[in-house]
Amino acid sequence: MSLSQKRKRPESNPASGLAESDQQVVLNFIKSKGEDATTKGNINKETKVPTQIVTKCIDNLLALSLIKKIPHAHFKGDYYIATEFKPSNAVSGGEWYLDGKLDTQFINELKNACLHIVKSLKVATAEGVHEVFEKRRLTNVECTSQQISEILGSMVLENLIIEVKSSGHGEYHSIPVGNVCYRCPVGNLKRGPDRGAMASIPCGVCPRIRECTPDGLISPTTCVYYTKWLDF
Structure with a gap:
């Protein structure tokens, strides 16, 4: 089999030890939720990326300021939202x-x-x-x-x-x-x-x-x- 026929491995980020594909999948999913934000558990469930890898991806995305961690007004636990979005009133609780x-x-x-x-x-x-x-x-x-x-x-x-x-x-x-x-x-x-x-x-x-x-x-x-x- 020639080199051109061999399947390319996902590029990894030396600093985080993560495959770029996993990190991009996690980021894309968070972005898809828009102003509604999401949790680690939901990311794991919907993307099938292992929980441990999801945690590493989130830590790296936070460090890169591509996402931010926010509290939910009505539910416990941390929620994550892409930096370019503002939480909806359902998440932030609104003006109160x-x-x-x-x-x-x-x-x-x-x-x-x-x-x-x-x-x-x-x-x-x-x-x-x-x-x-x-x-x-x-x-x-x-x-x-x-x-x-x-x-x-x-x-x-x-x-x-x-x-x-x-x-x-x-x-x-x-x-x-x-x-x-x-x-x-x-x-x-x-x-x-x-x-x-x-x-x-x-x-x-x-x-x-x-x-x-x-x-x-x-x-x-x-x-x-x-x-x-x-x-x-």
């Missing part, structure tokens, strides 16, 4: 998460600001509270009306405010009949209400509580913070 962890400081700052606005307006809609945020520039980060609605919803669960529907009379005269609005409980306008039982668990500060379902992407069974609270 920072480095894969619920940004409780930011959430509490928004809650305090919302509580102050609701107190001053007596009765307010989510849109009304959002307008005040925009006019006064209360945060360095731009907040949407939907985000404010989520914050107000979590405050209702904590008994910080109550959710009512406009009657169109008295304090509600400027709000269309039937529209959802918020106010502080009667008799607690100065000091604010006592926090309810929900405030003692992570659900009390989670603005995504209304999206949490047993079989959903956000659920008690996959929530790291709820699991830690149960263990505690």
Whole structure:
């Protein structure tokens, strides 16, 4: 058999001892996942590259800055994503998460600001509270009306405010009949209400509580913070 007929061996990377083909397979797979990222286990399962080799490939790709390791907001373990991609909200948790962890400081700052606005307006809609945020520039980060609605919803669960529907009379005269609005409980306008039982668990500060379902992407069974609270 001539040299030209012989099968060429995959070139190896002297620094890592890895076959270039394995490393490229791993990199291509990670890139194929785009903003959704992936895990070592998933790479091994889908590419059939042995786990030990996958680990070496990942270490080398990290060193070359071709991929990056990121936390997942809803699942344990490390996830990997190609450098050119930004994690999707499903992975990062969106604006309520920072480095894969619920940004409780930011959430509490928004809650305090919302509580102050609701107190001053007596009765307010989510849109009304959002307008005040925009006019006064209360945060360095731009907040949407939907985000404010989520914050107000979590405050209702904590008994910080109550959710009512406009009657169109008295304090509600400027709000269309039937529209959802918020106010502080009667008799607690100065000091604010006592926090309810929900405030003692992570659900009390989670603005995504209304999206949490047993079989959903956000659920008690996959929530790291709820699991830690149960263990505690």
